[in-house]
Amino acid sequence: MSSRRRVLITGAQGRLGTAFRKAWTSHDDEVIALSRQELDVKDAESVMKQCERYQPNIIIHTAGYTDIDLAEEEPEEAYRINAYGARHVALAARAVGAQLVHFSTDQVFQGSSEQSYEETSYPLPVHTYGASKVAGDRFVQAIHPQHLIVRTAWLFGTSSIKEEISSAACSSRSSIWHAESTVIGCPTYVPDLIHHVEEMLGQRCHGLYHVTSSGSCSMQEFRDAIGALTPAIDWQQSSSDQAQRRARRPERVVLEPAALIRTGIPPMRHWYEALADWMNRNV
Template sequence: MRILVTGAKGQLGSAVVRCASSAGMEVLAYSRDELDITNSALVESMLFREQPDVVIHCAAYTHVDQAEVEVDTTYQVNAVGTRNLVFAAEAIQAKFVYISTDYVFDGQAKAPIDEWTMTAPIGVYGRSKLAGETYVRDLHSRFFIVRTSWVFGHQGKNFVKTMMRLGDEKEQLKVVADQIGSPTYAEDLAEAILSLIKSNCFGVYHISNSGACSWHEFAEAIFSYTKQPISVIPCTTEEFPSLAPRPAYSAFAHQSLKLNGFKEMRHWRDALLTYLKVEKRQK
């Protein structure tokens, strides 16, 4: 299987490249500098030349707060860039995987969100990612829309790395306790995506590690596992105002994985322990 990965140097993209290469797949890995997805002619010529069997689209504009300011740029990357890839992928009959987000929901749910829940994004980032979903649905016939949340991986910045750094610098820390979601280990997500592309079970999937927590609970688990002696104080979202609104509740149900017979995702606490062990080995 010949796979083209966009955003190949990001948290998820790098995990997909590692997992696919380990599985013996031929991987064409492109970073933002190597493939400008907003250039339709360039995207089309690249895909027609390389002829991948699958396109896994991990590239995105993910600066949630800055998206409220750089609106055009956000849509140019997340919507128009996705359209360019989808159109070319359909033309060469390559399967298409689009990585979406919990930010396509408004955060008003009271129970884990399944794949058929009505979308209602509350910020520019979420709306731009939903626009990308729309292009995928409208322009491609064999697609997987994969919504995920709270990703932590070995490449780049993430919440876990930030907490570990602050744990070495501070004795006390305030962390938001009124936002609930599902943490996702990038390596687990990558493995799940590779399982999808081997099938023809196309559609929308919610893929995160199982279970849910607040950012505060997530931080407490990190410090407990790393044995960093720091006091974690719960606080509200209002105490940390930001440009972009955040969903208050975005924990996922994994109905599509279950109904299509895919492997259940392990609990986020188990995934976190594995992540920390790998990070320790890599130091």
């Protein structure tokens, strides 16, 4: 689009929010990046007040409760943030006429199917985190016609490889780095994800889309690929195992980008190509 847009980012201090803020600063758009302290999605009045104040054209909603295990102990908090927080943002976006980009997760599926999941596949989460995300998705769909729900998975590439695999960068239990070695999913390179979101906005896409890097693999295959590309990296695998986890994990979730293909937007490049690019840039 040629006209300058005002873009408001929620959860701007999180990994995904920070990545969007950095990517968008290179554009001509005006970026309003708000932290949890500046915009608490649990507070409907705060959300509406900030959206009315800034009158954004686009809201990138990245704020979320992402600790899968802790959500089993704090289900109310997970729902306050992921479900009702999404509701508050959707209501505010509708009130100010902003396009809403809302992020969802592969964890909304049971993960027992050998088939890939398309956007029309019925969600059946196996833990509280997934259920709270489904509730948030449905609030967005019901409230605001100008929504773009981006369902993605296994995010990587927001910083250097050394930073991402360090304990400080891996505090979230929804992180790719905490997945069990046998779990199968779709690694997603964040810079490519952001590029695709921008392209989808440019084409005025609405509705629910699966957006991940192409291809799928087990977590062990992903770790092996990192080891082959960067043997010098001191890989410290997570010491936690399924028996120690509070929440059961889906064993296999592969997202099929059927809606994206129907729009004529090419799928993202293969995860291994993106991984190699990331390594070359950041190691």
